[in-house]
Amino acid sequence: MKETEAEVWREPIGRRVHRCGPPAGLVARADSRTYTVYTECYFTCHLPPERLPYMPESIPLRRTGTAGHPPSHSTAPSPDSPDVSDASFDDWDEYENDDTAAAAAAASMPSDLRPSQDHGRDSTPLLSHHKDQDEGVESAARLARSLHPLHERDPQAQAQFETRRRYTYAAFLLALSLVSFTVQTETAVYIQHQLKWDKPYCMLYMTHGSWVLLWPAMLALLRLQSWTTPWPAFWRRHVQLLRQTALMVQHQTLHPTPRQALVSPVRYMLTMTAAITCALTLAGGSWYVAVNQTTASDLTAIYNCSAFFAYAFSIPILREKVRLGKIVAVAIAIVGVFVVAYGDASPAKHGSKSGGGAGGDKAPPSHEAENRAFGNTVIGVGSVLYGLYEVLYKKLACPPEGAAPDKGVIFANTFGSMIGAFTLSVLWIPLPLLHYMGWEIFELPRGEQAWMMAISVLANATFSGAFLALISLTSPVLSSVAALLTIFIVAIVDQLLPPPLNSPLTPAAIVGGLLIIGAFLLLSYATYREMDEERRHKLETNPSELDE
16 A cells, blocks of 8 residues: 555554544644544544544654545444444443443454453552563663664773774875875975976965865765765765764754754855865965075974974864873974974975975075075964964864764865865955066966976875865874874985985984874874773763764
């Protein structure tokens, strides 16, 4: 029988109903085509059209009859039949005090309404002593608990499983970000030093604008994973996932209330996109301003102090606890950066998270720095802004702790595309102004410059998508220290490149790189333990704080 739309009035199971229609204080709805009233007791009453009660349209209805064929009132109803007339209910009331007639009428009553044959237990207490009933209730409760995913494991095992799952995602994203950032650094240094295409703001605009490709690329990968799903269903689920995650981000809860879900999160996300993109652009622009004003060594050392500022801002904004292990790890990482920056005669190569590159054998000598003090000040401000940008992104544009890792990755790339769209649509305005004032003549790359620029831009977009997702899954501090690993990786790649691009691996690069690696491993262990403890505590105090 095909089920159609109808509306249902429900009454608590176990309550004896002797007449059609709802009890006082409740409303009911009947199907006028089948003269049917629905109740929770799983029986069906039939009324003439003039006695059909009213129910609002907002309550869902389940229909059991066939449209256009009202049931006959002349046939005697069977015990399990849904067709029980109003007259039958009146008969049951009349026979209530007649034991013989009541026994005969009981056979025609639905099983839910059949009176008990044992009149001596009418005053049985609520806590029944029936062994079979107690065992049935207990087994049902055990079954319900076993089916619930939060009760399959104890809080400690569940916390370890969720933390390990999150770190598995993070490990893949870390590897992807290191490879792509190394490619971006090598190509950016080659473009600026070898090909002599030095257009700082244009490179910044093209690099951040390329982030708009993150969401389409991610959508294509998701589509390949669900190729057999029809496109309308796939698109509907994807939009619903983004909306649910945006609500989590806006209200910083895994379970937004129905009132909160009624308000669209689009306005909030647009506002956060504009604010975070402006902070990112100022931080990235400071690197391009300082690159020609100070030495490459100073640029490398000061710029990579953003890891320290990320931890400093995380304490008041993200309410992170001050832990000695994290402080020591960040300090060791910064010491390693200083060793690499100042340990050799020629500064080591390093890249900017906004697409630029500096250092290497072909870098300008230190004495050619036009205004070293000014450049150091500018890059110092940029380092602070980079730390603030990463913490603000974690606070304002990432799902709360406990959200599923795949949701964090998908939403991070979506937000990265929003940053790219804002950059392309708004931040083009300084380009004609800089060209008009003569500070940066607008000129697109050509030939080899264009090819190398395309590789550099796509590499930065890949790094940025992985880096944003890494911050969402772990923390800004761990992600910033992880980015420092690229200094040592770039030094190794320079050793492997063919002449004239290769550079020997120096002792300072090895020592500094080992310090950075040790700091990253120490910070990773401390962060893993902290995440595991916090998740275990949440599962013990509130098991519902888990996004399935």
